[in-house]
Amino acid sequence: MKTIKIKKFCIGKNQPLTIICGPCVIESEDHALFCAEYLMNIFKGFPELNFIFKSSYDKANRSAHSSFRGPGIQKGLEILAKIQQTFDLPVLTDIHSSEEAVEAAKVVEIIQIPAFLCRQTDLIVAAAQTGAILNIKKGQFMSPWDMQNVINKILISGNDQIILTDRGTSFGYNNLVSDMRAIPIMQEMGYPACYDASHSVQLPGGLGNASGGQRQFIPPLAQAAIAAGANCLFIEAHPNPIEAKSDKESVLAFDMLPKLLATVSQIYQIVQKCEPC
Structure with a gap:
């Protein structure tokens, strides 16, 4: 399995567990900076984890036209750059077009391809050609072995900095199910596998004009993914989920995070034999 180098740490086999965490959307500059600092302080209590x-x-x-979308690319990237500079943190954000790939890669270390867009060839190629690390979410409509085609598009474009993320699979209407076999299957393709514990508990479109969710299942699914060998966890979190402007039903409250981190860290130490980067 290829090891992915990110600033001062790596993601891959026998590397320390990495947690990708933050609010679903940038709600404001002050809110984003508050969240970054608060989370950074939580992770200081877990030196064995990377953040x-x-x-x-x-x-x-978004389900509805009226749904909050965020500040947009220009202001949003300015805020993410400020977080990097203020807290010296690696940053991930998602893109939706080839033009966005170029702009986002100037700022963030990791570009994320959303699950619904993981088959969009032009987007994948443009993102790969920036040279940034790519986190590709497996579409809810795809099998894990279908991700080999996505990998091939990235490799042909001259990039091999790849993380593959499972975020659940469509299970009838307005529901998802997680098949933990996806983690070792995607790892066999030669790249680290991440598990998105927050989007996997979504009920897509379940509220009619928005997605529902079952956040109470984030901890058991995250634990199961680490036991299955995941190299990384993706967990969206918010200081007050009921007030979150996006995905309020499926984000984890900040005060629930320390207990979950302690548990997955213990499981990870059993499953993985950590070595220096």
């Missing part, structure tokens, strides 16, 4: 801050400048895939 990547995430948040989206635009949530383009």
Whole structure:
């Protein structure tokens, strides 16, 4: 399995567990900076874990036209750059077009391809050609072995900095199910596998004009993914989920995070034999 180098740490086999965490969307500059600092302080209590801050400048895939989308790419990237400079944190954000790939890569270490866009060839190629690390979410409609085609598009474009993320699979209407076999299957393709514990508990479109969710299942699914061998966890979190402007039903409250981190860290130490980067 290829090891992915991110600033001062790595993601891959026998590397320390990495947690990608932050609010679903940038709600404001002050809110994003508060979240980054608060999370950074939580992770200081877990030196065995690595932390990547995430948040989206635009949530383009919304159920309703009236849904909050974020500050947009220009302001959003300015905020993410400020978080990097202020807290010296690696940052991840998602993109939705080839043009966005170029702009986002100037700022963030990791570009994320949303699950619904993981088959969009032009987008994948443009993101790969920036040279940034790519976190590719497996579409809810795809099998894990279908991700080999996505990998091939990236490799042909001259990039091999790849993380593959499972975020659940469509299970009838307005529901998802997690098949933990996806983690070792994707790892066999030669790249680290991440598990998105927050989007996997979504009930897509379940509220009619927004997605529902079952956040109470984030901890058991995250634990199961680490036991299955995941190299990384993706967990969206918010200081007060009921007030979150995006995905309020499926984000984890900040005060629930320390207990979950302690548990997955213990499981990870059993499953993985950590070595220096």
